[in-house]
Amino acid sequence: MAEYYSVIADYAPIPSSETIPKSKTYAKKALAIDDSLAEAHGVLATxxxxxxxxATGExxxxxxxxxxxxxxxxxxxYGLHLDAVGKQEQALDHYLRGVELDPLNQNAIDNLAGxxxxxxxxxQGIEECKKNLEIDPTFSRAHITLxxxxxxTGKYEQFLEEWEKAANLSKDANDLALVQAAKREYPKSGYRGALKSVLALEQEQAKRVYVDPAWIAGQYAFLGEKDQAFAWLEKAYTEKSGFIGSNLKIHPFFDSLRSDPRYADLLKRMGLA
Incomplete structure (x- = not known):
């Protein structure tokens, strides 16, 4: 149960603030019975x-x-932890080791590709994604990473194609609607117009289901709309969203924000400065 609650927010529209306490509780219960359970320590760290x-996670x-x-x-x-704190080369070593230990584990390969x-x-990321999809072409996360x-890389038609494959595999009605909105807009106004149509629809969807505000922030940042990006990052900070913690220091979506004093301030408040 501890592991379930530590990852469920990555797969379902549930805020991390609802899952973290449950994950901690179950992991601590397991360790109270047997402190030598390595996987329980790993889940507790997460x-x-x-x-x-x-620091405690480390x-x-x-x-x-x-x-x-x-x-x-x-x-x-542990690679995810190292990424979150900005130690990407060390993270890469652990992803490579994870794949070496379990070469057909598609989650491990996807994290390496990511x-x-x-x-x-x-x-290299594209190559790893393609290798992953050779194992199982229905693994939707590999399509998302690809x-x-x-x-x-600016290959916007391939981007839409892979996103649509992932949405069809997941059968998520909200995601399918986003893809269709992007595909309708792309021929008329290019990728910027497509992403703006996605952002508008996502914010409508967020009134009905949980959408990680840091994900919306990342898209605004990718478009160079800094004020909107920081407004959504503040929402993500307030609720300790999963995406902001794991991606703010490293994800290319946030590159446009890194020279802004608000970015440094946010990292400091998150303990990542």
């Missing part, structure tokens, strides 16, 4: 990361790896 207690990850240095999932989770994308080694890589 819970601390989601709560922006980076200690728990070190304990998890001390107990079981050959656990693929722990290496991947690391290449976030560090702007885009061709779509992001195509967006960042």
């Amino acid at each position: 819970s601390y990361d989601l709560d922006w207690d980076w 200690r728990e990850f070190q304990r998890a790896l001390e107990l079981d240095p050959n656990n693929s999932r722990t290496h991947v989770l 690391e290449y994308v976030s560090s702007k080694r885009l061709e 779509a992001t890589a195509y967006l960042l």
Whole structure:
């Protein structure tokens, strides 16, 4: 249950603020019974990361790896921690180790691909995504990561194609509506118009279902609309959104904000300065 609550916000429209306390509680209960459970320490570490207690998260990850240095999932989770605090080269080492330990684990491969994308080694990211889809072409997260890589390389038609594949696989009505809105607008006004139509619809959807405000902020930042981006980042900060904690320091979507004093202030408040 601890692991379930530590990751559910990545897959369902649920704010991290609702899942973090439950994940911590279940992990601590497991460790009270047996403190040598490496995976429980790893899940607890992730819970601390989601709560922006980076130092405690680091200690728990070190304990998890001390107990079981050959656990693929722990290496991947630790990679996410290292990314969050801006240590991308160290993160890459752990993603590579995670894939080495479990070569067919598509989540591990997707995180490795995501690391290449976030560090702007885009061709390597695209290559890893394609390898992942050779294992199982219905793995929707690989299509999302590939779509992001195509967006960042300016291959907008391929971006829309991969995003549509992911939406069709997930059968998420809201995501399908976003893709269709983007596809309708793209021929008329290019990628900027397409993304603006997506942002408008996402904000309508956010009145009915949870949408991570940091995700909306990232899209505004990608478009260079800084004031809107920071307004949504403040909402994300207030609710300790999952996307802001894991991506603010490294994701290329936020590149346009890094020279702004508001960005440095936000990192400081999150304990990431």
